[in-house]
Amino acid sequence: MDLGINGKKAIVCASSKGLGKASAMALAREGVDVWICARHREALERTADEIAAAGGGKVQALVADVTTGQGRDQLLAACPEPDILVNNAGGPPPGDFRDWDQQDWFDAINANMFSAIDMIRRCLDGMTGRGFGRIVNITSVAVKMPVSVLGLSNGARAGLTGFVSGIAREPAQHNVTINNLLPGYVATDRMWSVLESNAQASGLDQAAHRESFFSKIGARRPGDPDEFGAVCAFLCSQQAAYITAQNILMDGGLYPGTF
Ligand SMILES: NC(=O)c1ccc[n+]([C@@H]2O[C@H](COP(=O)([O-])OP(=O)(O)OC[C@H]3O[C@@H](n4cnc5c(N)ncnc54)[C@H](OP(=O)(O)O)[C@@H]3O)[C@@H](O)[C@H]2O)c1
Numbered sequence: 001m002d003l004g005i006n007g008k009k010a011i012v013c014a015s016s017k018g019l020g021k022a023s024a025m026a027l028a029r030e031g032v033d034v035w036i037c038a039r040h041r042e043a044l045e046r047t048a049d050e051i052a053a054a055g056g057g058k059v060q061a062l063v064a065d066v067t068t069g070q071g072r073d074q075l076l077a078a079c080p081e082p083d084i085l086v087n088n089a090g091g092p093p094p095g096d097f098r099d100w101d102q103q104d105w106f107d108a109i110n111a112n113m114f115s116a117i118d119m120i121r122r123c124l125d126g127m128t129g130r131g132f133g134r135i136v137n138i139t140s141v142a143v144k145m146p147v148s149v150l151g152l153s154n155g156a157r158a159g160l161t162g163f164v165s166g167i168a169r170e171p172a173q174h175n176v177t178i179n180n181l182l183p184g185y186v187a188t189d190r191m192w193s194v195l196e197s198n199a200q201a202s203g204l205d206q207a208a209h210r211e212s213f214f215s216k217i218g219a220r221r222p223g224d225p226d227e228f229g230a231v232c233a234f235l236c237s238q239q240a241a242y243i244t245a246q247n248i249l250m251d252g253g254l255y256p257g258t259f
Contacts, residue, residue, distance in 0.1 A: 004238030006031030006057075008132075010084035011075050013037060013066040013119065016044040018188030019138055020088040022229030025050070027084065028057040030233055035079040037064040037071070067111045069118075076122055081130070084236045085123050087116035088138040091190055092152035094197050100152060108152035112139075113160040120164075120178065124171060133176035134236035137164060141184040141251045149201065150194070161247060168245035177244035179235050184251025185213075186223035218253020 009032070012024040016038035024034045028051045036051070038044040041063050048061035062078055064071035066089050092108040116137050127133025139157045146154040161180060168178035185191050199209035214220055228250055234240055235248070249255055 001237075001239070003030045003233060003236070005084070005134075005233075005236060008032045008083040008236075009035070009079055009081065010057075010086065010236070011035045011079050011082045011119075011123075012084075012086040012088070013075070013115075014088040014090060015086075016040065016047045016061075018190055019183060019186060019225060019228050019232075020086065021047050022225035023086050023088075023136070023138070023232040024059070024229075025054060026226070026229030026233035027086075027236060028059060029054060030237075031057050032084060032236075033057040033059070035060050035062065035075060035082075037062045037066060037075060039063065039065050066119075067115045072115070072118060072122070075119075081126055082123055083127070083130070083132055083134070085119055085133075085135045086138065086232060086236075087119055087135070089115055091140070091194075092150070092156065094147075094149040094194065095151075096149070097151040104152060105155070108156040109159065112153060112156035113163070116160055117163055120167070124167075124176065124178075127176045128171050128174035131175050133171065133174070134240070135176070135178040136232050136235050137178070137180045138232075139180045139182050139247070141182050141249060141255055143180070143182055143247065144249065144257070145255050149197065165245055172241075172244045175241055177235070177241065179243060179245070180247045181228070181232055181235065182247055182249045182251065183228060184223065184249065184254040185217065186225055186228050186250065188225055191222060216254065217251070221252065223250060223252055 014020045015036040051059040064074040089111045
């Protein structure tokens with residue numbers, strides 16, 4: 001299917017690896033010019049080369065921390081009029097909520113709530129003025145199905161989700177949509193590190209823990225980042241103009257509820 005976004009411009013935050021990278025790759029394959037970023041140069045440049053080698057849209061890589069005002073300034077200076085914005089940042093560390101102080105909470109809220117809100121604030125009116133915009137926030141299945149050791153993530157992402165729900169309907173009249181894409185367990189560095197810490201907490205060895213863990217997922221396997229990227233690209237497509245303010249699970253059937 002041609003997603004009808006050839007020639008559009010996309011900022012994909014936190015995208016040298018994992019879900020951000022897969023989203024940038026899927027968009028570039030559709031002919032979208034992508035601006036990618038990460039804090040560490042080496043992996044970022046490797047990813048930029050991979051995206052360029054795959055053909056499609058142009059890629060520009062910026063060493064930038066999306067959780068800082070300066071990092072977001074850099075992104076928007078490089079791509080001042082994005083048609084597509086994929087918000088993403090590293091996830092907060094797991095742990096016991098009894099150990100988290102005010103700074104831990106401020107860091108999580110800054111990375112996984114405020115950074116996305118600030119990017120939306122700075123991009124939305126331009127998109128509505130130009131009559132096209134697609135915003136996808138990468139959140140987590142934890143929004144619907146909290147994981148006890150990921151309390152910082154559960155809390156900060158729930159805040160972003162509530163905020164997005166309040167603003168995501170009005171812009172649809174201007175062909176601008178805002179949706180959240182909720183990964184369950186998609187095979188990235190981050191996923192393997194979360195599984196490892198869960199295994200340690202449960203006292204099981206890695207292999208036994210993985211087997212028992214994946215048996216709880218309908219698909220009986222972790223997701224492939226390319227599957228995630230493809231769904232992200234679809235949400236950015238012309239065809240997805242009538243999908244907004246949604247929380248779309250990408251979890252292979254992990255979440256057990258009806259809604
Ligand atoms: N994978 C899953 O199954 C899953 C499930 C639920 C939620 N999530 C959430 O989805 C997000 C992405 O996860 P992932 O699995 O793709 O993680 P990942 O494989 O660890 O990749 C994270 C990417 O983000 C970049 N990054 C991190 N912090 C950044 C910052 N402050 N500014 C700019 N770039 C930054 C990293 O590069 P640098 O380190 O060089 O900056 C890297 O490119 C995380 O918030 C994670 O918690 C993932």
